Amino acid sequence: MDLLIKLLKSVINAVLIALVFISSASAQNRILATNYLVQDIDTGEIIAEKNSLEVRSIASITKLMTAIVVLDAEQDLDEIIKFKRDPGITSKLPNGLAISRRSLMLLTLMSSDNGAAKTLAKHYPGGEYYAIRAMNDKALSLGMLSSNFTDPTGLYNDNTSTATDLVKLVNHAFQYPDIRSLSTQYAERIKIPGKKKSQYINFRTTNYLVSTDSILLSKTGWITASGGCLVMVVQEQGKRLAIILLNSRNTMTRIRDGLLLTGYENARNQRNFR
Secondary structure, rough: HHHHHHHHHHHHHHHHHHHHHHHHHHHOOOOOOOOOEEOOOOOEEEEEOOOOOOEOOOHHHHHHHHHHHHHHHHOOOOOHHHHHHOOOOOOOOOOOOEHHHHHHHHHHHHHHOOHHHHHHOOOOOOHHHHHHHHHHHHHOOOOOOOOOOOOOOOOOOOEEEEEEHHHHHHHHHOOOHHHHHHHHHOEEEEEEEOOOOEEEEEEEEHHHHHHHHOOOEEEEEEOOOOOOEEEEEEOOOOEEEEEEHHHEOOOOHHHHHHHHOOOOHHHHOOOOOO
């Protein structure tokens, strides 16, 4: 499995390099996301920005806040939880699976599994209602005054924020080692015990840019109302940049946009202060 992952990473790296050259050579190398912000997280410098105060649906970027409040509650990540499917919530996990909170956190951040995020919230102290309340309280404490969270998955349109608010969220999330490591893991196999023989379900990242070592934190999002969303912390040429982009055209162009905003000089070339 490890060899397969290494081979996949090599292929992805080659594709990403090709995309960079194609994007750089093309006259259409503008950002397709309607809202973005790039900040040097060490100096606070805003390097590039467009429509960063506009309130938009943020889809599964919501899960980053879900992970934060679970970690803030200091719940045991090794505790085994029984997974139970909820109507309308998709997941690759089978109903009744005994799984650790840590694995649920990994699937929430790496693969954006909705069932995993929902289960984390349901097992938050007091239940999902208190998890969502903690998410909104945390947003206020971080100065995210234009943000609202209504569920732990991001499936609802009214999970909303701005690029300016989300850079505060990303900067705070970057302080959690578990979020950094789990959000940038490339793949995981989850064992499903059987009566005669165990099976495995493969999960992969939703952001193939994490195949490079420069991505230090990652979370993607997509629903129709939000478009393609991506937040990252990237280390390039000695600088650590927080990248926020919302409402790209689709799940592929959010990665393309992320590439175009990666790197200090690349981001400067996309300046659009308003």
